[in-house]
Amino acid sequence: MELIEHYFKDHKTWFSENTVKVYRISLKHFFDFVGKPYDEVKKADIRKWLEYLNKKGLSIGTKNLRLISVRLFFRYAFEEGLIDRDPSANIKTARKEKTIPRCLNRRQLIELFEVTKDSVRDRTLVEMLYATGTRISELLEIKISDIKWDGKLAWIRKGKGNKERFVLFTTECGARLREYLKTRTDASPYIFTNRRGGHLSEAWVQAIFRRYSEKLGFKVTPHMLRHSMASHLAEKDMPIAYIQELLGHKNVNTTRIYAQLSSEKRKEQYDSYQ
Structure with a gap:
């Protein structure tokens, strides 16, 4: 049409x-x-x-x-004046129940790190997803030139809603990224590249995670690493506004769920000592 x-x-x-x-x-x-x-x-x-x-x-x-x-x-x-009336006006979306994001606990995260260690690329992919908290679509679009090594920053050129932002990564993540890039023999501008020089596809990465999920005995997805990073930062009492900025959330209420997760985690720890 x-x-x-x-x-x-x-x-x-x-x-x-x-x-x-x-x-x-x-x-x-x-x-x-x-x-x-x-x-x-x-x-x-x-x-x-x-x-x-x-x-x-x-x-x-x-x-x-x-x-x-x-x-x-x-x-x-x-x-645009192409129709006299909007037929979709006042048709509301269904109310969606708030769901708690699925996160990996510390033990599961360590197990994921361990099971991916034999592949420099996969281990780096997992580390970057967790350290930066990026969406998989954002991470795969990152180019080597988007990495600001001195400040340990990665430039997200087009995030959700076409908004750009910078995300942080740790010293350990930076070291793993450098190690991985040294193994590369192609000239692709992307960090995670396929054989044709483009970036890896989301479908390919999801398939990789499904294989690791089978090996681990529990489900793990790229987006769960994003949730895990935010939840673990909230546990360490990082201000919600900072987490919101790192995740690229438009509405701070979307980020507040991680504070709730943090409170529930503290309650579990308290109960375990009683």
């Missing part, structure tokens, strides 16, 4: 590549379902589509994401 292409073109600086990919899939699914051009879609069509998604058993988060992509598109069409 031509309008969809214009929509993404006009939002080029607002949406990340991942967001465009997800929104494009959602819009295609929606219009395939309703079988109508955008200017004939009614509120009832959107509600029927949502009922269909409910029957498919999709998670609340997935359904909300798909609805948001449709709402943003119709808001754009309305603001």
Whole structure:
């Protein structure tokens, strides 16, 4: 649909590549379902589509994401004067229960470090995910030139919402990164590169983590390392505002969950001494 292409073109600086990919899939699914051009879609069509998604058993988060992509598109069409009414107006997303982020405890983290030690690349990947707290999509986009060795900083050029930021890494992480880079014989600008010179794909990294999960006997994902880093910093009483900045959270309330985790951890420690 031509309008969809214009929509993404006009939002080029607002949406990340991942967001465009997800929104494009959602819009295609929606219009395939309703079988109508955008200017004939009614509120009832959107509600029927949502009922269909409910029957498919999709998670609340997935359904909300798909609805948001449709709402943003119709808001754009309305603001551009292409439709008289926004059919998605007042159709609200479902309330999502707050879930506690899944984190690795110290023992599990050490076991993960141990099981990856035979691969310099994988051990460095794990160390950087934990030390920086980056999303896997952000880490894979980092180039060697983005590393500021003196300040132990890594530049995230395009974080969530296309926002840039700097993240910190430890001295140990820096040493492992240097060791790994010495093993590289290619000229790729990316830190974690594939055979074609591009960066590793998220799917490839997720597959690596699934293999290590099988070896460890418990589930571990790249995002769990991000949660673990934030939780462990909260346990050490780092101010929430600092953790928010490191994680690149827009809303501090998203970060406060780690303070809750920290309080629960202290309660467990207290109870163990009683």
